[in-house]
Amino acid sequence: MSTRTxxxxxxxxxxLQSNAAILEALRASGGRMSEFAIPEMVxxxxxxxxxxxDLNKMNVIHVTGTKGKGSTCAFTSSILRSAMPHWNVGLYTSPHIxxxxxRVRVNxxxxxxxxxxxYFFEVWDRLDQNDVRQHPSTSAKPMYFRYVTLVAYHAFLSLKLDAVILEVGVGGRYDSTNIVPKPVVAGVTALGLDHTNVLGKTIAEIAWQKGGIYKEGVPALTVNQPQEGMDVLRREAANLKASEFVVTSLIPGLSDVKLGLSGEHQVQNATLAVYLARTFLEARSVPVKSDLPKAFxxxxxxxxxxxxxxxxxDPRHTATTWYLDGAHTVESLDCCVQWFVNPGVGLPADPSSKPTTRVLIFNCTHGRSGPAFLGGILAKIAAQLKLHGREDEKVETFFDTVIFCANVTYADGGFKSDLTAIAIPDGDLAQLKTQTELASAWRSLVPSFPTPNIHVLPSIEHAVKVVRQLESNAQxxxxxxxVTGSLHLVGGVIEVAGLSDVAL
Incomplete structure (x- = not known):
């Protein structure tokens, strides 16, 4: 390959992507796949x-959890960059939008x-040049996530950064990011039953996976958890000989801060981020003089x-506003609706103002419980309308149009190269099976909803065209x-609707 672009x-x-069957097996294993997951990554x-x-030189803050780990990492990165403006701070997260x-950010x-x-091709060439393998199960090249993780490690070490925040991909104990022998601090965000929980793991079992990122001699932090999860995390911190086990508590003044990330649930993520940043700075002999310094x-x-x-x-269609949330669990969708069904967001700040045409664009991964997701969305809408005293609104007519579309980017069936996904089963995609099931579930949940306003579409480009037509009709x-249910869906909308310059 001569150009190497x-x-x-x-x-x-x-x-290097895994197909649908392998991906489901990976999720079922909590990221483990086999007893060789960590040895293979090493x-x-x-x-x-x-x-x-060598990875200890990155000065790592390691973060896992079921909900909010990406947001916590973003808060932590922003705090460190504000508190130490002369530092270079790395951030590794997944998935991309x-x-x-x-996924690999600096400052x-x-x-x-x-x-x-x-950095990609330097890793590629080194793997080609050093093909002696210790484990028979190890392939010549790692799978997608592992490969990007290697690229991140190589980039961060090459750049000699002052701090690196690593977000766990799946689980924790067997995750590709969990080969750093001694991070500076490790933290666990809220535990819950996420979309990878295909085998019906308990909170205790999930906590065991997440607690696997704790390390000997390293502070082990967590937010408040369900008791069974907290007991396991506390035990894992002791078993792994963490230097201390800290449960975050309310920080005076933090609830009054206008956080850069919307949603009431972000207060807990911001709290953990403050604890992580403070612990990190103090470990680097940088004194933190108050609970919540101005720079924080x-x-x-x-x-x-x-x-x-x-x-x-929307920068070109001024009547349209996009509300983007990649929520893909029952609990995160609940937070999404709590945010959206609020005055000044999805509800007009003034109830007497001119009406708004509301559209729901939704998709979820094959095999997940679409009816439960949609039922939860409708129940939360009802609760929010009651909370805000909007008796003039009805949950059945809250959305004027609903769109269930595949995560395929373009109308011709093509993907933006960065958004290509072979994890969608071919049969499912060809028949729009998941989207058809979602539409059927919506009809069952809202029998009075007008059938012409329920769309099953093969691509994100089709969905955006429906929104454009609605805007035209709305005069x-x-x-x-x-737009919710999938980060891939959100990313596709940003791409197709031309929102990258203002959204990213």
């Missing part, structure tokens, strides 16, 4: 020229296409995290489009 890198990376690391001990390089900005390609407040206010309770005014009345 970003596009070339993404094409090779897409070839082997790949060695093949590109690093030892696990529009471009893979979003808040994704790696450039040129830098991502550079500024970091919390400036934090940005695309696709999570995000309001985006300058506002259109509010809530």
């Amino acid at each position: 970003y596009k070339d890198a993404i094409e090779l990376l897409n070839g 082997e790949y690391l060695g093949r590109i020229g690093y030892s696990p001990e 529009v471009a893979v390089r979003e 808040g900005a994704p790696l450039s296409e040129e830098d991502f390609a550079k 407040v500024e970091g919390l206010e400036k934090a940005r995290w695309p696709g999570r309770c995000q309001t985006v005014a 300058d009345l506002p259109v509010a489009a809530l």
